[in-house]
Amino acid sequence: MSEEDPASDDPDATSDNGFESVVADIHERIEPSADERERLRAVADRLVARAEAAATDRCPDADIIQAGSTARNTWVSGDRDIDIFVRFPPDLEREQLERYGLEVGHETLPDGHEEYAEHPYVKGTVEGFDIDVVPCFRLESATEIRSAVDRTPFHTQYLEARLDDDLADDVRLTKQFLKGIGAYGSDLRTRGFSGYLTELLVVEYGGFRNLLEAAANWHPQVELDPENHGRETFHDPLVVIDPTDPERNVAAVCSPENVARLQHYARSFLETPRVEVFEPAAPEPLSESELRTHLERRGTTPVAVRFEAPDLVEDQLYPQLQKSVDGIATGLDDRGFDIFRATTMADDTAVIFVELAVSERPAIEGHRGPPIHVRSHAEGFYDAYADDPEAYGPFIAGDRYVTERPREFTTAREFLASDRLFDVGLGAHVETALENEYEVLVGEEITALLEEFGPELGRYFEPHP
């Protein structure tokens, strides 16, 4: 669909359903004002100059690159991140680079503090802006990189060459759209679209509307390779080969849900443009009576394992919570407690939350033995159970012995409260936290979660795409 062709039959392109006016409205809201730009520019220039002086003092061959959306004029009004990359020549020892990097960082940001990504770096706040001063190697090509941060300057160079003012506007719109639908950010809690990915998609499709129209009709696996140099096979629903690195899928972290979410909202917005889609939903906390009404209406049995939240950054915490909820759900399911849905929540405490369709089982379970023709196993099985006063059988079903014996857990609560909980796959820090102490809540007892997790429970019990 070409926007240059107003005679097209496509209704999206020709009907005036308010698309342009909604977009203009949002554009107005999110474009940084001249004043905001000027303030940012002033701060950035000052800090870049400071960083450059500090860097070349130590290594005459060093230089500075400003990276990220504020460098590329693709930031959304209110974003406050300034990324300053200090590039050192590749023959510098890594230890030397790290030392110089921190020294430059502290000279640039006297009130900053050190953080650690792949290299240590210095982070600080200046006039309300969040500044990172990050050391990296200056390489000929992104394929030579030694750590992820070395790649960033290449991304900036690639995009700077391709983003004109119109496309920069559309990047801003797209970012705000993705924020609105909850799919923006490549952190491991969101598993959505990173800024770089968003910019590549806008460049590749030639704008916000073209991207939406394409996404509305995506048939994953969708593969884009702007430089036509990809040579790896990926299994992600969306594959965007990094123009600066043929072996990397920029969308690797993007979950199937978020790809589907973009498709859903692309269709829905093209059909009915509205500003609300750009506004992140802040779910109302659920009230106790609302929660009780949901539980009664659903007739399910929610169970929650609650413990002190491990002291981890979100990118470490959420994968561990996800692994733990998967493990506990599998442990419940293996014991016959059918899963309806599950989620995790984290604040001061963390919660593994599983909604069960079946939370009680009979006192016995069937236990299928070996085929009778496997003589030694079959005889061993028969002898083990023939005189067991607790067991029914063995009898024969099909070509096997079967016996019925007492079940280890007849309620989900018994399992969750038992040591067998630790047999399932748990995140390491979650396991440690559980070993310390945890609480099991069943059914209406989960109302105790409302104080800390009202909005999360709202999102769970009032789900939308």
Added chain:
Amino acid sequence: MSEEDPASDDPDATSDNGFESVVADIHERIEPSADERERLRAVADRLVARAEAAATDRCPDADIIQAGSTARNTWVSGDRDIDIFVRFPPDLEREQLERYGLEVGHETLPDGHEEYAEHPYVKGTVEGFDIDVVPCFRLESATEIRSAVDRTPFHTQYLEARLDDDLADDVRLTKQFLKGIGAYGSDLRTRGFSGYLTELLVVEYGGFRNLLEAAANWHPQVELDPENHGRETFHDPLVVIDPTDPERNVAAVCSPENVARLQHYARSFLETPRVEVFEPAAPEPLSESELRTHLERRGTTPVAVRFEAPDLVEDQLYPQLQKSVDGIATGLDDRGFDIFRATTMADDTAVIFVELAVSERPAIEGHRGPPIHVRSHAEGFYDAYADDPEAYGPFIAGDRYVTERPREFTTAREFLASDRLFDVGLGAHVETALENEYEVLVGEEITALLEEFGPELGRYFEPHP
């Protein structure tokens, strides 16, 4: 293992664990006495002569063959079946054969009545013996047969040539063994070993003990082909190619359970020979307090659909009951009511009996929609549920829409009492009976079955191989 080799290391063959004395004891019990033989012979000879006269009156080329175990001296004392086959030349019209057959039958058995297998035939009782007079065609070879009864004379000829007195004794023992373990009879209720199959197995393995030793080590699929002429592929656990018909598996009706049952008891009897194995267990009827104790101990929920038993012979009734219990169990399972075990019972009433591990479900169920990238289906699904006040969602899970909506049946009883019961696969006569009237019993209500089905419930709740 050869019985001719007493020096063998095999403990079964060498240790005197009482095998021979138990077998001698049983042999004593089941061998027809001289008096019993004589009475049978007298009756059979008289009826054969009568049938021969009646047949040759109508068709000079007709002759008579006595078939079955009483003809082959392999009957167990107390068996009272005499089968008289009236053979007509193959050029006779089928209608003529049927008319002659019935006339000969009535002349042979003046008090007899007509029954219908593949041809009509006459059945009657003479001096306590059950007599069948069955017309068939006299063919050159069993492969030319026009109906199953034409095959019988060939079976008799084949076995008469191979059964000496010792093997005939062992056939009797084997039949009594199979009766004792509940695996004798090729009727469609038992689905066990027919008399002909039993005789072939004894002939093929060379005796009772050799058969047990072989069966103890069978690895199904077991294939025997005495005449080495089989050319079909069968999928049954036991395949015995009919020596008189290369396309027929004599053991086709034999269920995997009964093959496994023979293996189990062969091992158990060789290990510990005892006369009880030869004695069919007549299960004690369960008392009401015993039944209540079982239900309490098991914690399961039995459900029963009870109706007037269709007026069918067992070979028609039991397959229909089996189809119906499979269909109803599937219908329950599809709706989330997990099955523990199931069975059927029939007398004046018939019962589809299913023991459930889960008999209640939540008020809602998850409903997985199409993948979001299948645009028209996905949009249709979304539009169908987006404004449904009864439904939760649609939301996104993986690459699909999911919604949660009210479940049609939250208890097994509701489903069994509903018209949807008729959507499952039911035997035709069972369906008719249910359309007329049925009763649903749940949990302790099944105590109402005790009066009619005490032994069947005993067998169900106290299962053995």
